[in-house]
Amino acid sequence: MNSENVKLLNKERLDDFLKVLFRDCIVFGPTRKGNMLLFDRIESIDDIVLGRGNTMNSVKDALFPQKENLFNYRHGDEGTEIQKPSAEEKGMVLFGVRPCDAQGLLLLDKVFGGGQKDPYYIDKRSKVAIIGIACENPDPACFCLALGGGPCSTKGSDLLLIDIGDKYLVKAGTPKGIAFFEEKVFEDADDEALAKASLVEKKAEESMNRAALGEAGIGEALEKRLEKLFDDPIWGEVTESCLGCGVCTYLCPTCHCFDILDETVKSTGERIRIWDSCQFPLFTRQASGFNPRPSSKERFRQRIMHKFCYLPKNENLPGCVGCGRCVTKCPVNLDIREVIKKISLREAT
């Protein structure tokens, strides 16, 4: 392992490092709101909460907020005036990001920064640094391994902190990450530390629950199978208990559908972008009143198809990172892992 992209951070120096971040940047990270652990903007170091599992919401909220002002407008006698929101000058740090969430950003990058460039996302993305933290004890709902990630994966992170006791082993995943090593809070990593780190990784991976997914893999095979199963009765079977709410999509680190609307007061107003969900009937209802996805069956199928068939095809990344939020938070525990399992066991009819 090449020493210039691996360092050590003594836990006593963590605050010094954070001070630096707070000095130069707007910091987002895991923090308590009531009895809830949220990933949100943080004003002071003391508000950061580590080692309490993953946050209720995903980190996408920081770069792709649920409600975003695109511009204000006014219809006057000389046509319409536009007022753009003033862009944030300061840099941004997302601290304490779980590897799964970090990996999720890679997909958002493709969606908002690929063929179609979204200025609002790109602007924030260009200013943001992702500092991840490894999962020492994953939740029973986690399945990141099945999606090419892992409790200590650096995918999508500029820096990744791995807790090895009194120190963090800090891996840099990108040049942006390496740049942080300029700060004198870091020390060089020794082999012992590296060994400890890989042990943490091993332990974490072993502790992961593989039962729910079983042998089912996520990849080309699933992609092909899904194409065949589009009209299969399985969709009706697996969605019978679905309530049709937006929990799964709104908490998902990769779901990125949105709606754009104007809110007007007399001749002035604002144009906003808000999250939308493929699970809502309005998502596809047409002006005529006709809805090509009239029920949960079609909507849920779209969600699965999009994640494991269309996105892999178009962006060659799945729309899932195995964070398990949709599994734990679904009001009826409709488990995406079990659905994938059922599909992979299903003989195409």
Added chain:
Amino acid sequence: MSQLIHEIKEAARDFLRDGEDRTVIGFEQGSLPLQSRPCFIRKENDLERLVWNGFCKNNLAGYLPKRKGKIAIVVKGCDSRALVELIKENQITRDQLVIIGVACNGMIDRNKIEADMDGESIVDVEEGEDVLTIKGTNSSKVFDRKEYLYDHCKVCTNPVPVIHDILLGQRDSNTPQAPVNDTFSDLEDFSALDGKERWKYFTEEMNKCIRCYACRNACPMCYCPECFVDASRPQWVGKSTDLSDTMIFHLMRAFHLAGRCVGCGACEQACPMGVDIRKLNRRLQKDVMDLFHYKAGCNLEEKTPLATFRTDDSDSFMVEP
């Protein structure tokens, strides 16, 4: 417990054997500890999936509106009250239903338990009469069952189903068999606060809301073909997470449930953000009781209060110059 599960399975079996086009709606073990979930059974050999435990929280009545065919449904006290209202509102007919009532000892609030696990994730649970033994990744803890019930279970006044074809489960002598009136003592402290403080509270709560509509979709009484919040021309409520819009969504939803809310807590269970939605419904339940002497879901004859009136209803809230 196992005896009870057996009885539920037998009741369901008899029902399935009775004829064609029949569905049993009950609970099965979920994919995670502390989770049971709805299941739909049509074949006798699937009956083994049926479970009954302290995590059968969902209100299965929500699956009934406009459903065809014969249905056997497993209900707790609160679920049965929802059935009563749904039958009154023509969403399902009594003769479609075989109601397997289970006297309920309250359902356990997963979030409360998780909050007290110090971030340790839960791998297994053992449910006793009065205690729960929760195994975490590297330790195990014992919880007092009563302490960790859902708030709405703690104030439940009739855990025994009000209508049923079969009634199962132990009822410890002090659980009332028939509906009794609610004291709403849980509202006293909050109502005592002054308006500004109450507004502050609701502001904080509603700011958590992400407008995923899990509350609405989990609610057995929210069966409108189109919810007002999805309507256009006029679009009464904005769709963003703007505080005012969110507040009005919840206010209006609560109002639409006035005299209909059976207090099953499905909304709060479904909410991923832990918004205290019931605070609104509880108040309306109280007012409906105080003003119109009506408790939702208690009998099939009484008209729901906003579908009727009395000429001597109170005027006291009106301006008298």
Added chain:
Amino acid sequence: MVYAAEETFACSIDSVTRMADTIRNKGLNRVIVAACTPRTHEPVFQAALREASLNPYLFEFANIREQCSLVHMNEKETATEKAKDLLCVAASRAALLQPLYRISYKIIRSALVIGGGIAGIKAALSLADQGIEVNLIEKNDTLGGLARKIPETLEGEDVQGFVDALIQNAAENSLIHIETNAEFVDFSGYVGNFLSVVKTGKEGALKEIRHGVTIVATGAEELKPREYLYGEDGRVMTLLELDEMIEKDNNSVKNCDAAVFIQCVGSRNDERPYCSRVCCSHSVKNALKLKELKPEMDVYVLYRDMRTYGFKEDYYKKASDQGVIFIRYQPEDPPDIHAIEEKGKSFLRLTATEPMLGYRLEIDADLVCLATASTPPAGNKPLSQMLKVPLNEDGFFMEAHMKLRPVDFATDGIFMCGTAHNPKFIDESIAQAEAAASRAMTILAKDELTAGGPVSQVTTWKCSGCGVCWTVCPYQAISCGEDGISKVNEALCKGCGVCVSSCRSGALDLRGVSNEQTWSAIRALLG
């Protein structure tokens, strides 16, 4: 906004004509007038729209006189701000106005009268005299109702002769079709177009009757009491039974030495809180009859309050002049009655406390007459459910408004008269029958009625069939249609909009005062 003009007297004929011309010439399709109140002047300006062959519902009124200039005389600036706002509201509503159309439909120029007592027959005759075909249905095998049991009125008019004449006229009138032994089994339709099904005759053949109006005249009955040995002792009878006795064998009456009337039997108590109105006069009438047959007979009336209305008071006086003794009793201390055998004599002993003196009185009588309550027939309840019209707490039919609509029901085209409404004297029943007939004529005089316009409408796919609108509608204008979805009967809907505000799923809306119009009216007041 393509055209604005100022008029000094906007409602004057020439300016209205000018308005019509402008609408035509400029091809206007929405019109707003900012002036006085729509309550008086909307029709005037709507006429201008009609004149210009523009749908009259495309009109909006801003009331800046009664509700602005006249009430804020000394606040020019703020009053002007307000006037502007009121215009904004009008404009925002106008933009969303839709043309509304009233559909007209033929009415069936015939009536159904339910009940063949005096009120029913009288109403039938009155309608027939005006050329209306009438179906008169009676549940018993003869017409005449309760009046058949009343020989004459207090004033001494011959009731039987009168009823015979009525029945004969009805029977001879070619426009009146009488059905006796008839049972009312089904009812549907709306004003001008009802359909009733009646089971007729002994064999109970079903007969369909189509009619434009319905008159309820089901009458009342005399209560057969449980108290005072009634039914146990032959000497205890009701007023009507005494009438009959006096008519048929006055010898047994003449044999009596003492008779006692007890008032308010079964009335003005918890079970029947109402006063039966006629019984005081009836008792006085019979008391006088007894005195006439046998002046030396002791006649007593035990009463709570003597209510001999108006000039009937004269007969009360006459009775006391003739020695009829009126003794008051308190409801909490009613008279006792015992059948007594003494020294080979058998009589009824009544004991009562005279409240003013506090004395306990004993009266030995050979005849006791109970002035019992008039009660609604048991048939009222099922009938009211079939017709969907209300009964009051006492079980009599309830009018739409005691003062403003005394013989109407809330439901258009259904009227009532006689003792079906509450206990009355014959003359009152007759007056009410004539009233009901003339109210019915206000509909039957027309060839067609119009319906629709500003009424409720259902967006079927939004309706969940929860039924809240079926119950809140004051006119039963909304009912359960195919596959459980609500449907509005435009002929019955009055456009109050109660159903709209009660509909959670937004399936109902009110034409002319739509949700969207109100929403934009509110928005117009912004800023």
Added chain:
Amino acid sequence: MNESGQWKPKIIAFLCNWCSYAGADLAGTSRIQYPPNIRVVRVPCSGRIDPFFILASLQNGLDGVLVSGCHPGECHYLSGNYSARRKFALLKGLLEYVGVEEGRVQFSWVSASEGVRFAKVIEEVTSHIKTLGPAKILVKNIPGGSFDVSAHP
């Protein structure tokens, strides 16, 4: 606000056509003076008032809401006001419960013959809302609504 920058409450009044609106007309023809802060919206019956009308009024920043109908037993539509009264009682309670100031939303019965009473009601409601100050609770603030005019001459 008016030119002088001094706050004047704006109160929306939903009046039923047959009683309260007529009462308002009578107040007018009898030249009874009352505060000019109300903006009348005519509805057929107090029973037509959907709770949304009231919430929308508050959300759109109106300082007060008055709903007025026929006295009990005098409803032109027989029972419209009875059905309405139940809705109002619950809604008023709910709004005050979440923190909407008492008196921000008010209800009254005014008949066609009560011009004086109508004026009194308006007096009372207006003066009460003046003491409450401008509405804030439930008001929706749209940034575009406060479009920075100075920045864009």
